[in-house]
Amino acid sequence: MRLLVLLSMILLPLIADNDIGNSCDEFKKLSDDLTSRFNKKIEHDCLVNGKVSFSHMIQFLDMVLEEKKRSSLNSFPITLFRKCDSENILENMIAEEKNKKILKRFSTILFREYDIEKILTNVILGHYFELGDYFLKEFKSFQLDRVVYPPYKKRLLHIATQNNDLKAVKFLLKHHADTNVKDIFKFKPSFYITSKKMERLYKEFHIKIPSMIQCSTLIEEEKIDEAIGYCLQKAQLSEKANYFTNASWYYLLAKKPLLSKKFSLKTISDTSFQYIGYMNLGHYYILAKEYDKAKESYKALLKSFDSSDREVKKAFLEDFTILRKIYKDEFDIYRAYDIMHEIL
Numbered sequence: 379m380r381l382l383v384l385l386s387m388i389l390l391p392l393i394a395d396n397d398i399g400n401s402c403d404e405f406k407k408l409s410d411d412l413t414s415r416f417n418k419k420i421e422h423d424c425l426v427n428g429k430v431s432f433s434h435m436i437q438f439l440d441m442v443l444e445e446k447k448r449s450s451l452n453s454f455p456i457t458l459f460r461k462c463d464s465e466n467i468l469e470n471m472i473a474e475e476k477n478k479k480i481l482k483r484f485s486t487i488l489f490r491e492y493d494i495e496k497i498l499t500n501v502i503l504g505h506y507f508e509l510g511d512y513f514l515k516e517f518k519s520f521q522l523d524r525v526v527y528p529p530y531k532k533r534l535l536h537i538a539t540q541n542n543d544l545k546a547v548k549f550l551l552k553h554h555a556d557t558n559v560k561d562i563f564k565f566k567p568s569f570y571i572t573s574k575k576m577e578r579l580y581k582e583f584h585i586k587i588p589s590m591i592q593c594s595t596l597i598e599e600e601k602i603d604e605a606i607g608y609c610l611q612k613a614q615l616s617e618k619a620n621y622f623t624n625a626s627w628y629y630l631l632a633k634k635p636l637l638s639k640k641f642s643l644k645t646i647s648d649t650s651f652q653y654i655g656y657m658n659l660g661h662y663y664i665l666a667k668e669y670d671k672a673k674e675s676y677k678a679l680l681k682s683f684d685s686s687d688r689e690v691k692k693a694f695l696e697d698f699t700i701l702r703k704i705y706k707d708e709f710d711i712y713r714a715y716d717i718m719h720e721i722l
């Protein structure tokens with residue numbers, strides 16, 4: 379679901395997926411800052427040819443970690459490395475015996491200076507799977523089911539499934555992440571499947587799939603009449619569990635917009651995910667032809683959630699497309715587009 383893509387951005391502060399040059403500029407700026415501070419020379423291969431050597435990056439990261447200057451680094455260290463790693467230096471380095479001692483040293487520092495939640499989140503949701511494999515082998519604290527994410531007590535498999543992150547889910551399932559673990563709402567990770575591809579992936583690992591996930595998969599196939607009953611089932615189950623954010627969305631998909639409005643308002647007043655409530659409330663007002671109120675709701679979303687315009691626009695477009703499939707002309711997608719362009 380698109381709202382959970384936004385949620386993942388809270389958990390995973392990755393660099394925006396701009397061109398490599400921008401990321402390399404950031405590397406140069408940060409390394410310049412550290413070079414002047416510690417009077418050490420770091421060559422800027424990244425700036426010159428779009429990549430950086432492993433030895434240069436390790437030196438840079440060691441300086442940041444050992445001197446505890448993490449505040450100068452906007453992103454998790456390995457994230458920056460990946461953006462300039464055009465030749466899979468990390469993957470090759472792990473396989474090379476000569477770099478094992480350096481990697482072990484850096485990894486030990488990483489685990490000392492960062493909490494396991496940040497490491498797990500960035501390594502797995504950031505798709506650093508070669509590091510994930512290495513950490514699972516070398517560090518007992520790197521356990522895929524260890525971290526419980528507040529406020530809903532989700533595990534990493536819940537989050538990756540919500541985000542429809544096929545690569546991360548495949549990695550987690552391959553490494554035997556617990557598929558029966560439940561969040562605060564008593565939902566297993568499979569409850570959050572929202573695409574046919576994710577459904578197939580779970581089935582490849584012989585995991586039982588709840589029937590109600592067909593709400594999303596049938597909408598994906600544009601079998602709306604068949605989907606509505608499953609969407610209503612999912613909305614009612616979410617309501618019973620007091621999962622207002624989920625209820626507000628699935629009542630909208632079940633063609634129960636007034637109930638969606640009710641739980642959107644509850645989301646805004648009773649949860650820490652106000653932006654989801656404002657998003658769904660704005661959708662309700664588009665359906666109700668109250669376009670000024672829709673605009674205000676979408677603007678409130680922007681104020682309540684710190685994110686790039688590009689990511690918010692992506693979330694809007696995904697929602698608009700889904701709602702148009704369900705409501706046809708009742709959902710004026712062109713007015714919705716106009717409002718989106720006005721506020722972004």
